[in-house]
Amino acid sequence: MTAIATFATRKSTFAGGVHPSEQKHLAAESAVEVLPAPEQVLIPLLQHIGAPCTLAVKPRTEVAPGDVVGQADGFVSAPVHASLAGATARTAMVTLPNGRHVPAVPIKAADSQPLEGDALWEDIFGGDWPTEGLDVYRPQQIADAARAAGLVGLGGAAFPTHVKLTPNEKKPIGTLLVNGCECEPYLTADYRLMIEAPGPVITGALLARRATGASKVIVCVEDNKPQAIESIRTAAAGAPVQVRVMKTKYPQGGEKQLIAAALGREVPDGGLPLDVGVVVINVGTAAALARAVVRQKPLTHRIVTVTGSGVRRPKNLLVPVGTSYRTLIDHCGGLNDETAMIIAGGPMMGFSLGSLDMPVTKGTSGITVLSAEDVWRPDETACLRCGRCVDVCPMRLLPTKLALAARAGNVELARRHHVSLCMECGCCAYVCPAGLPLVQLIRLGKVMVK
Ligand code: SF4
Ligand code: SF4
Numbered sequence: 239m240t241a242i243a244t245f246a247t248r249k250s251t252f253a254g255g256v257h258p259s260e261q262k263h264l265a266a267e268s269a270v271e272v273l274p275a276p277e278q279v280l281i282p283l284l285q286h287i288g289a290p291c292t293l294a295v296k297p298r299t300e301v302a303p304g305d306v307v308g309q310a311d312g313f314v315s316a317p318v319h320a321s322l323a324g325a326t327a328r329t330a331m332v333t334l335p336n337g338r339h340v341p342a343v344p345i346k347a348a349d350s351q352p353l354e355g356d357a358l359w360e361d362i363f364g365g366d367w368p369t370e371g372l373d374v375y376r377p378q379q380i381a382d383a384a385r386a387a388g389l390v391g392l393g394g395a396a397f398p399t400h401v402k403l404t405p406n407e408k409k410p411i412g413t414l415l416v417n418g419c420e421c422e423p424y425l426t427a428d429y430r431l432m433i434e435a436p437g438p439v440i441t442g443a444l445l446a447r448r449a450t451g452a453s454k455v456i457v458c459v460e461d462n463k464p465q466a467i468e469s470i471r472t473a474a475a476g477a478p479v480q481v482r483v484m485k486t487k488y489p490q491g492g493e494k495q496l497i498a499a500a501l502g503r504e505v506p507d508g509g510l511p512l513d514v515g516v517v518v519i520n521v522g523t524a525a526a527l528a529r530a531v532v533r534q535k536p537l538t539h540r541i542v543t544v545t546g547s548g549v550r551r552p553k554n555l556l557v558p559v560g561t562s563y564r565t566l567i568d569h570c571g572g573l574n575d576e577t578a579m580i581i582a583g584g585p586m587m588g589f590s591l592g593s594l595d596m597p598v599t600k601g602t603s604g605i606t607v608l609s610a611e612d613v614w615r616p617d618e619t620a621c622l623r624c625g626r627c628v629d630v631c632p633m634r635l636l637p638t639k640l641a642l643a644a645r646a647g648n649v650e651l652a653r654r655h656h657v658s659l660c661m662e663c664g665c666c667a668y669v670c671p672a673g674l675p676l677v678q679l680i681r682l683g684k685v686m687v688k
Pocket of ligand 1: 627630631632633634635636637659660661662663664665666667676677680
């Protein structure tokens, strides 16, 4: 592998990557709106990386927002909570955007909710957020609060947060990176959070610092978000938190790319950030951690961007977990006639949807609706051996070889070229002039190797 010195560059960025059209202007100026309580939510019992939850409620049980409906038994797991007041129904199977079929708890909303509109926003993000005196919380207490609140990475990875925060004597943490890059085109949920509620982001960052024992906290924001940088800087004034402006490039928000860019360290193949003394959490996760620790409230809502030229009124919405994609699209005025593709997440790493009857999970950062013009790609031809996919791969893989191995069903070849290291960022497919479905083939190669 290449030495660290060549992996990180002097411009605080990382090797490889692309500059796709950002398209953030569609929703960037849209202040977060609180979605009116939907008639029903569907709470999947698996919304994270790790073991599924076990059912904790019977059908026809009255629940309040925050009540546990799925209990986490394993260490790498996270409980799930009711996001509405209402009555449960019998568990149903639901298909998530990644194709997994999981059981889910339906909750029919009560006639009125304890908190709605501005009051709900205030309860989640409003009020004072301390930046001092946080040493009253013990490190293990912070990790335990994250677990009890069902916190997972809200940037999309959905890895249980308490696992990252649990102190590990063998691998001391020196730096906590708070990821505010939001490098996926179109998405603006983290951007709006940093502008409208920077207080809990900073409090959560300081709590995560205390839990991990990190001596340094750096909030990383790309240079295409000056308003967010200013807002975070103001909220962090006087606190031991640095704000680092990163060069805008996709996938700057990938954990390994962020560590390389911000710190010049290379996470070893197959390793984790903690192997190089780093923990990375998303800005949304930091805000949810602040609420979990300071207010003892679980994760029941998240900000979702609904955007793209195929939706009539792009917006950023604060929504209860479990709300259907259809409800969100309807609230944004519905689909345009030119709609060609609906994606869970952004266009680079998201999953194309076959149905809108899917629930928002903790990891749902956005819904991107594209028109036919947006999704145009060249007709597929044979590989031109141009090498562009290799140049842009941030993991320094050979995408063309991986695709070849997958097409040929050659497990050994796929393994030899480290298919499992692919982060599915989509950079290779984005630049391929032959229109090859590289990411789909690589996903197939990963399954073959597993
Ligand atoms: S091979 Fe994987 S990591 Fe490399 S550019 Fe393609 S999708 Fe990204
Ligand atoms: S970018 Fe496409 S055409 Fe060029 S080498 Fe890679 S797979 Fe082949």
